[in-house]
Amino acid sequence: MDKRILSEFIDAAGDGNVLYDEKNLFPYKRGSIDGMEEMPETVIKIFHEKSISKVMKIAHKYRIPVIARGGGSSPTGAVVPARKGIVLDMRPLNEIKVNIDDGYVEANAGATLEEVNRELKKYGFFFPPDPSSVSISTVGGAINENSGGMRCARYGVVKDWVLKIDVVLPSGDETSFGESIYKNRGGFNFVDLICGSEGTLCIVKKAYLKIMPFPEKITRIAGFFNTIEESANAIFSIRKNGLNPLILEYADYYGIKAANEIKKWNYPEAHGGMVLVDTDYGENYLNKILKVLEENNAFKIYIPQNEEEYNNIFEIRRIAFAAPGILYSGFIDGDIVVPLSKLRDAIEGINQIRMKNNVYIATCGHAGDGNLHPQVGGNPNNASEWENAKKSVREINDLAVRLGGSISGEHGIGKIKEEEFVGQLKYKNQIKTLEFMKSVKKLFDPENILNPDNFALGGNYD
């Protein structure tokens, strides 16, 4: 980058916060899992709210592409600086203020959801959406990906909990969307527009998030099944019977096996997988859930009696997500979502693709809201194996769309699922959506400097 421009950025963000040598840029070249990478030209670490607008004004003046980065855990290439330019490291901007009286927490974009919840815990409250990446997922990242998680079967996703956001526009101008009050009908709902916009419209500086008192007592139950049909039926029955669990999760045989391997555990490597349920509704509901698991032939049921087992069972589900990482140098993240009544068809369909293509797929997911993560393993340096993995992912995404679902429940489109996203829109006769998306992008970012080439907004897909 031109020395003169660099010194302008240094004035804006502070000495030592502008990085440009190869060693320091290296860790910013990728997000998670996707295997995509590109080295940025410059990284600017944001420690103060006011630096963002100053930096954006300079970037806008010179038309330099900018990507905001939170925890960098996005698995879709959304955080990869494909056109080089600047990465704004938002993680150091992480102040949190709790306002119990008005029922919200005010958090800077770089605070992780875990940090937000640690602060709220002091007051007996919590922020319900909990991607399994809470420890790294930042407020800015979770809003821009409209993240979901385990508790979303009950509480909905991030957008359902955002009251207001303070933002910096690509021009460097500042504004806010929404209000830090529980109801507000003033104008279009721009908060929801920004939620899930994948860093393409504005930089989120701070968010005002709704909070809940923590449930009093949570009971955890895990059922292990011999067949996929049994586990899928159990999940469906729990939902259909209105048992409204706090979490309703699934991990298949491969996920359980991976957890056993890493942690040297001995949990049953059940061919039908594990269904994990948390309930806070007391004995009556607990018994009803147990009954459903038993009726669907769970051959082993755990109700953890100590903290260690309580955490281990949860850890199985968390590790299951990354299962191919243990065996393969690459893997492709799946994130399909289907109507609840089609969950069984989806799990079975994935199984058929696995057998037909002879490919490694570990499936887990937030079964309670129909969201599955079929994670496909392969070695990117082995051309035929990698091609087979990619083909399998395409087939899985097709399956989801045909079942009335979507190719992404929570991880978004980023830079690696654009074509399939457009395919989905075409299949569903919704291609107009893409036109509107492009118009909205132009309105916010006429110079196209904010995370360009992301979310199918850059390319020509006609």
Added chain:
Amino acid sequence: MIDDLLNELERESSKCISCGFCDSVCPTYKTSGYDMTKTSRGRAQIGYSLFKELKSGNIGINVSDTFYSCLECHVCLQVCPTGVDSGRISDLSKTIISSVKKYEKPEAKAIVRNIMKYSKPLIFRDESYSWYDNVKAEKCDTLLYTGLMYQLMPYTENLERLRKKMGKRLFYAIISLAEAMPGITKLLKPDPSGVKRANKTLKNIVYALKSSDVSFDLLEEEEPYPGSLLYEYGYIVEFREYIKRIYKILGKYQNIITIDPHTYNLLKYEYPKYIPDFNLNVIYYLDMVDKNMLYKSNEYFAFHDPCHFQGEHLYNNAREIIENMGNVSYPERNGSRTYCCGGPDELLFPDISKNISAERYNQLKNISGNIVTSCPICLYSLSRNGNIKDIADVIQMHLKNRK
């Protein structure tokens, strides 16, 4: 050897999916000012790239700080969904870097020279040998081996003061001199109050063992350093050569009582890998302390688990002892997910070390002002912020016959 190291580096680092979960527990991330090259994910990613570069014949950029700043607390392994241990990646990378020579750290080189020449990282002064005055050593097959850790700490304390006083440039000029003439470290004086405290704790350890009817011999002035820094800085060739020398001395005994977790782990787990006929019973002194001689007071303690208590057995035993003496609370980060004291970074990355120790001190202080630990490095590192007790000092105050 380098091929084996490279293979292990590939196996360990290629599993990393760059999810960043480990960054949330890695103490060097936030405390380095969110430096992505000094965090667990950075170490795994840069470790993999180091492997690829070495395979192709050279290391392009100097990445030594990434690995030398690792505290090797191994907490990252506890949260990694694919089972990556960035502490191990740092271990391997440091060994590779030190064998390639190009990016060695001068401070590390100076310390290595001293150890190889004097069997100590620094030349000790007389006051560091006064703790065993009046202690009766007994000729027997059990050795009380201090590993010199308690004695060393007051010197590193003064080294840090010197660094501040001289400024970086002069300090590094002297370090380079020490690299060529290790003998000049004799000029370094230990911090007097630190020496007093170390001697007191060492005497209390002896007292706890004697009160538990344990007999042991001592090496007094002849006691050598176990070689921990050679191992931690990745000088494996030198480490292997050095510990053969040390084993000749220790091997005369059957039982070795160690008094700090670093020396314990090194002797118990690393020595046997490099000494084929290793045949010593390595004991941690707390395992020999008779719990029945302790009484429970109504004191409140906050206990800091040292990271190097890796085996559950060490955690449990130290906890049992402290819980026998009062009401104990643990901070949120405890057990296998404990939060390092910052001590391992003190020599090479003093600022990071200082920030980590302040952070940990506050976590402990929030639950009780009466903070206890059981490792000399933790003791000194945390003491930079306020008063910390060694478990041996607490034992001394809770002996029934004393009451």
